[in-house]
Amino acid sequence: MLDRLEFLVSEAFTALRRNTWMSFAAITTSCMALFLLGGMAFAYRGIAGYAETLPSKLEVRVFLVDKRTDFETKQAMEQIGKLKGVRRVALVTKAEAWAKLQREMPDITKGISNPLPDAFNVSLSDVDEANKVATSIRKMPIVEKDGVKYEGETQALLSQTLTLLRWVGSALGGLMLLTSAVLIYNAIRMTIVARRREIRIMSLVGATRSTIVIPLLIEGIIQGAIGGLIASFLIMAGHQLLIRLMANFAGFIRVGALPLILVFGSLVALGALYGLICSMFAVRDPRGIA
Amino acid sequence: MAGVANIEFKGVCVEYGKYVRALTDVSFTVEKGEFVFFVGRTGSGKSTILKLLSREVQPTRGTVLLDGLDVSNMPESDVPSLRRRMGIVPQDFGLLPRKKAWENIGYAMRAVGKRRIEVRKAIEPILENVNLAHRADAFPTEMSGGEQQRLAIARALINSPQLILADEPTGNLDADHSIEIITLLQELNQQGATVLVATHDLMVLEKFSQHRVITMEKGQISHA
Ligand SMILES: Nc1ncnc2c1ncn2[C@@H]1O[C@H](COP(=O)(O)OP(=O)(O)O)[C@@H](O)[C@H]1O
Numbered sequence: 001m002l003d004r005l006e007f008l009v010s011e012a013f014t015a016l017r018r019n020t021w022m023s024f025a026a027i028t029t030s031c032m033a034l035f036l037l038g039g040m041a042f043a044y045r046g047i048a049g050y051a052e053t054l055p056s057k058l059e060v061r062v063f064l065v066d067k068r069t070d071f072e073t074k075q076a077m078e079q080i081g082k083l084k085g086v087r088r089v090a091l092v093t094k095a096e097a098w099a100k101l102q103r104e105m106p107d108i109t110k111g112i113s114n115p116l117p118d119a120f121n122v123s124l125s126d127v128d129e130a131n132k133v134a135t136s137i138r139k140m141p142i143v144e145k146d147g148v149k150y151e152g153e154t155q156a157l158l159s160q161t162l163t164l165l166r167w168v169g170s171a172l173g174g175l176m177l178l179t180s181a182v183l184i185y186n187a188i189r190m191t192i193v194a195r196r197r198e199i200r201i202m203s204l205v206g207a208t209r210s211t212i213v214i215p216l217l218i219e220g221i222i223q224g225a226i227g228g229l230i231a232s233f234l235i236m237a238g239h240q241l242l243i244r245l246m247a248n249f250a251g252f253i254r255v256g257a258l259p260l261i262l263v264f265g266s267l268v269a270l271g272a273l274y275g276l277i278c279s280m281f282a283v284r285d286p287r288g289i290a
Numbered sequence: 291m292a293g294v295a296n297i298e299f300k301g302v303c304v305e306y307g308k309y310v311r312a313l314t315d316v317s318f319t320v321e322k323g324e325f326v327f328f329v330g331r332t333g334s335g336k337s338t339i340l341k342l343l344s345r346e347v348q349p350t351r352g353t354v355l356l357d358g359l360d361v362s363n364m365p366e367s368d369v370p371s372l373r374r375r376m377g378i379v380p381q382d383f384g385l386l387p388r389k390k391a392w393e394n395i396g397y398a399m400r401a402v403g404k405r406r407i408e409v410r411k412a413i414e415p416i417l418e419n420v421n422l423a424h425r426a427d428a429f430p431t432e433m434s435g436g437e438q439q440r441l442a443i444a445r446a447l448i449n450s451p452q453l454i455l456a457d458e459p460t461g462n463l464d465a466d467h468s469i470e471i472i473t474l475l476q477e478l479n480q481q482g483a484t485v486l487v488a489t490h491d492l493m494v495l496e497k498f499s500q501h502r503v504i505t506m507e508k509g510q511i512s513h514a
């Protein structure tokens with residue numbers, strides 16, 4: 001059994017070596033396809049996860065200036081509470097907000113003194129009033145300049161980003177997937193041509209069809225799997241790059257950890273499956289082989 | 291075993307495409323253990339007869355029987371086991387140039403599922419059988435035509451076949467080597483195998499006139 005497998009696998013590797021350039025092209029494109037699709041999937045997963053942690057669409061956050069009296073604070077809360085579309089107003093002190101942030105992101109907040117201001121959490125009863133409410137609040141003197149964060153905007157931006165990601169990712173990834181299908185298929189056909197002597201001999205001495213075909217399938221599987229493996233490394237590198245960029249430009253936006261085992265496992269498995277399917281098409285015609 | 295019908299062609303016609311008729315209504319029988327020459331000009335249909343037996347070609351009409359088994363209509367999946375019962379020596383030798391002599395044999399054995407240990411044990415006697423043991427490590431390109439032909443025959447022996455099909459085995463050889471090759475096939479015949487040889491080499495026919503000759507002309511048997 002092992003003896004048999006050894007023969008079949010070594011046949012596949014011989015073919016890969018003889019067919020270096022074609023294999024290289026097949027591996028590169030399947031890598032690009034999997035990188036695009038995989039990268040998109042994991043970015044999507046990350047952003048969607050982030051979107052869930054955001055306050056709901058029905059919340060407006062109002063940051064307050066430090067110099068203000070308790071009376072002013074109370075008065076503002078009452079005024080806001082009376083605005084149309086507002087359900088509830090709550091004061092979140094900077095200490096409370098910081099404590100929450102420290103709980104959620106211990107690594108980022110460590111060793112920093114609290115940079116947050118006091119804030120109101122304004123819950124809306126009606127999303128459509130959000131813009132009006134925000135405009136009214138922005139005029140109040142105790143509100144920080146640009147201190148009205150209407151999270152619905154972020155949400156909208158995120159959902160647009162997600163849609164875009166989905167489209168661009170699927171389109172580019174799909175295109176690459178097609179290209180790599182053609183290239184893997186061609187690589188296997190080239191192998192069949194390059195190894196026609198061997199295949200003929202095998203066929204003449206009575207080798208079974210599976211003996212002839214399995215090395216070709218293994219070849220396709222290896223090409224796809226290597227593509228997936230390299231794509232995983234690229235995604236890992238891309239993720240690291242994103243973390244650096246985010247750390248430099250956007251201090252507080254957290255880039256989620258990458259589920260490494262999932263990335264490698266799924267991309268390698270997908271690549272292998274894909275290579276198998278492409279090579280199955282390539283060996284479908286038995287007359288072309290015998 | 292003489293007297294037992296081993297091979298039987300019944301009204302076999304082969305057409306390659308629409309216009310090329312390779313065989314027209316060919317019928318004959320060969321008994322087990324016979325040594326038969328198929329003779330005729332190039333294009334007369336000798337190779338096609340051998341290829342019908344190995345199922346490289348299927349007849350347009352008629353049947354080809356091997357030990358009573360209908361070779362022409364068996365399913366594709368039975369062809370490998372059919373071929374393991376015969377030793378095919380193709381006209382062009384079909385040797386792998388990047389493999390040494392013994393590797394050429396070993397590769398074929400591995401391809402039909404022999405284990406590595408079996409291969410190691412079998413190679414020596416097989417090469418011995420065709421007088422090539424001393425050339426085991428040579429590449430085909432380093433071998434003479436006669437040696438290459440013997441290597442091709444050796445490879446045909448890996449399944450211990452009861453039927454050997456040799457297509458123009460002396461085609462590229464000088465007289466001495468031709469005699470040597472036919473003598474080798476004759477020995478295999480004496481060990482029990484049925485041997486069919488396609489040839490247009492008249493010198494060989496004269497030298498080995500004790501064997502049966504089937505003469506082909508334009509796809510038909512003109513003399514049997
Ligand atoms: N694969 C093929 N396609 C088309 N015609 C072929 C093919 N093989 C053989 N032929 C034709 O069939 C006839 C018989 O060929 P073949 O059996 O090879 O004769 P021989 O071996 O006696 O030279 C010839 O006319 C040859 O040109």
Ligand SMILES: [Mg+2]
Pocket residue numbers: 333336337338381457458488
């Ligand atoms: Mg011929």
